[in-house]
Amino acid sequence: MLAIGMTPLLVGAVAAVVYLIGPSEPSVAITPPAGYQAITDAYWGYAIPAGWTQDSAYTDSNGDFFYRGTGGWAAETLRIRAEAPTLDEAPPSTLASFGQLRPSPYQLIGGARATVPGADAAWSYTLVRGSTTARVLDAWVRSSKTEIWLVVQADPQVSATVVSSLRA
Secondary structure, three states: OHHHHHHHHHHHHHHHHHHOOOOOOOOOOOOOOOEEEEEOOOOEEHHHHHHOOEOOOOOOOEEEEEEEOOOOOEEEEEEHHHHHHHOOOOOHHHHOOOOOOOOOEEEEEEEOOOOOOOEEEEEEEEEOOOEEEEEEEEEEEEOOOOEEEEEEEOHHHHHHHHHHHHHH
């Protein structure tokens, strides 16, 4: 009887030890430049200005993350797909919502190949919505089948820093 009664306690103790000292979830290594913070997960990493924070109104459990702060915002949407993205294919519907109170029409222009360290395919675009523009990267990794659409709307220097920091 004593063994039966102690089993749940023993299982709980083992689970607590594994949780506390077990391996952490992997994340992409990135060293952000001064004044920036790293945003990382198991597949992607990039840097955003240190003062920007996650906005829960646009962040969800489906792989959409939104960060905003003084001077701009950055948003990402993650997808699993078996094949590499191609130039000018339909972007995810979430791009119409990023930075907007409700989905708004936009255009992606100037599609060109991009280089993202660790990615097997990447494309760069400019998102145009009225008089506002944003930088967009669509990148994909074959081994994990993960795709990221990263959108940054900020002054040109901040946008360039965020976009160039993306790593797989």
